[in-house]
Amino acid sequence: MLTMSRFVFESIETKNVYLWNSLINGYVKNHDFDEALVLFHEMGRRSVVPDDYTLATISKVCGEVQDLGFGKLVHGKSIRIGFVSDIVVGNSVMAMYSRCGMFVDAMKVFDEMPHRNVGSFNVIISGCAALGDCNPTSGDDLWKFFVRMLSEGFKPDAFTIASLLPMCCAGKWDYGRELHCYLVKNGLGLKMGSDVHVGSSLIDMYSRNNKVFLSRRVFDQMESRNIYVWTALVNGYVQNGAPEYALILLRDMQMFDGIRPNKVSLVSVLPACSTLAGLIGGKQIHAFSIKMELSNDISLCNALIDMYAKCGSLDYARLVFENDSRIKDAISWSSMISAYGLHGRGEEAVIMYYKMLDQGIKPDIITVVGILSACSKSGLVDEGIGIYNSLMAKYEMKPTIEICACVVDLLGRSGKLDQALEFINEMPLDPGPSVWGSLLSASITHGNSMTRDLAYRRLLELEPENPSNYISLSNTYASYTRWDVVAEVRTEMKERGLRKVPGCSWITISGKTHSFLVADKAHPSSSLIYEMLEDLVSIMIGEVSADIDVLT
DNA sequence: TCTAAAGTAT
Numbered sequence: 176m177l178t179m180s181r182f183v184f185e186s187i188e189t190k191n192v193y194l195w196n197s198l199i200n201g202y203v204k205n206h207d208f209d210e211a212l213v214l215f216h217e218m219g220r221r222s223v224v225p226d227d228y229t230l231a232t233i234s235k236v237c238g239e240v241q242d243l244g245f246g247k248l249v250h251g252k253s254i255r256i257g258f259v260s261d262i263v264v265g266n267s268v269m270a271m272y273s274r275c276g277m278f279v280d281a282m283k284v285f286d287e288m289p290h291r292n293v294g295s296f297n298v299i300i301s302g303c304a305a306l307g308d309c310n311p312t313s314g315d316d317l318w319k320f321f322v323r324m325l326s327e328g329f330k331p332d333a334f335t336i337a338s339l340l341p342m343c344c345a346g347k348w349d350y351g352r353e354l355h356c357y358l359v360k361n362g363l364g365l366k367m368g369s370d371v372h373v374g375s376s377l378i379d380m381y382s383r384n385n386k387v388f389l390s391r392r393v394f395d396q397m398e399s400r401n402i403y404v405w406t407a408l409v410n411g412y413v414q415n416g417a418p419e420y421a422l423i424l425l426r427d428m429q430m431f432d433g434i435r436p437n438k439v440s441l442v443s444v445l446p447a448c449s450t451l452a453g454l455i456g457g458k459q460i461h462a463f464s465i466k467m468e469l470s471n472d473i474s475l476c477n478a479l480i481d482m483y484a485k486c487g488s489l490d491y492a493r494l495v496f497e498n499d500s501r502i503k504d505a506i507s508w509s510s511m512i513s514a515y516g517l518h519g520r521g522e523e524a525v526i527m528y529y530k531m532l533d534q535g536i537k538p539d540i541i542t543v544v545g546i547l548s549a550c551s552k553s554g555l556v557d558e559g560i561g562i563y564n565s566l567m568a569k570y571e572m573k574p575t576i577e578i579c580a581c582v583v584d585l586l587g588r589s590g591k592l593d594q595a596l597e598f599i600n601e602m603p604l605d606p607g608p609s610v611w612g613s614l615l616s617a618s619i620t621h622g623n624s625m626t627r628d629l630a631y632r633r634l635l636e637l638e639p640e641n642p643s644n645y646i647s648l649s650n651t652y653a654s655y656t657r658w659d660v661v662a663e664v665r666t667e668m669k670e671r672g673l674r675k676v677p678g679c680s681w682i683t684i685s686g687k688t689h690s691f692l693v694a695d696k697a698h699p700s701s702s703l704i705y706e707m708l709e710d711l712v713s714i715m716i717g718e719v720s721a722d723i724d725v726l727t
Numbered sequence: 728t729c730t731a732a733a734g735t736a737t
Binding site for chain 1: 728729730731732733734735736737
């Protein structure tokens, strides 16, 4: 179609600005931004003066390709030609600055606009939301900006609400339901026009607030769904601990809507396979990605490495890392380091870590957590501490609470509880539950009642509503037959109305899933299972010379 | 002509 347009365009001798605009627009619609820019230059060479339509479109293109330099030139041209007071040109210029990471300049344009429309506010709101913080004007927050929009008589539309929804996160903004309400009352999106943008934003908002049943309700109410909507719900189920529903949904999107999962859908669903420890499901996703010719995609490979490692197959994880992912980023290396750590192969994790540095890839916080926990699990205390110190010195990395918890775990696990406590006292951040939790489990392992009781005290202060802390405390005293303390703790829990959902583990054999609670004897093969467990424990504590045949 | 959506690594 576009080549036809081009043919007609070339055949006309005197081309006015409208002709140029429509051809440029054609390329933009086809995402051929480079060709649109080439045409704009050509237009300039032929001394055709751009109008408001041209400038708005080209500004957008500069934003899309993140060419700030040229974007500024277009902004200047708009000022010279006198279109800068045009609302759409102004909005477009703001969007360009915002997409090029110059939010402050976008705000400046906004402040200087003589006239605005809803879109002007929307550009600022979405740009600000993309930054992840709420600071459109100094001292003002995004909500105040939204209130300003209302007070100036502008009516929020579906764009406005869809940009505000991602800011509604537990602990940040609690306006999610109100915004949803506004949409319903004003007939924006959903049932009326089945707006897939609004729908996927709502689904995502409810999922992030741990209300996936509300995500589902939004999903069911929609009249039509696209891949964004389906994937948002798949991800919602994965993030909310319902991996089986995520897998069902992946099938349904193809069966009912004929929508093929893309790379984002597959990356979203892979952690579901890990949670279910379903190597077969994970392999099916892998096979599907090969069919879709996505198997060399970096983010998909990273998700596959993680899935294989968590499903127990270090070999497959390594194969994907070595053969499939041709380009490797920090996530690829971090995933592989964590994979070795997870399998108790600390030395190999350390080798990977140094290889990563050799490749010139900068470790991030996730890498550090991965390598430190790998060292910890394998008892490589000196290596771990060495890496920690070099990172803080060489890379000027600031320790996070997670990294500190890893260091405490590293020292504590190997019995250096005094050093761990010293580290906690000297760490630059307030030690949180994860830090005290690490000290606690190390203290229990090594039988140090002093650090243990200190950790319990801190944990109960920090999270008086977390039932796990009380259960752990009760179990500890039960092991000393201090039933008086146990009763006291249980009473405290009851008074606070706390209940702990018992943990369980499961395994799927030939399509049948067997699940087990603590001290569970309900399984028909229970006695056989416990016999095997005893054998395994004997091997681990070295009473029996390790004979691998016993295990296979 | 401008403005909006889904993802992976502790």
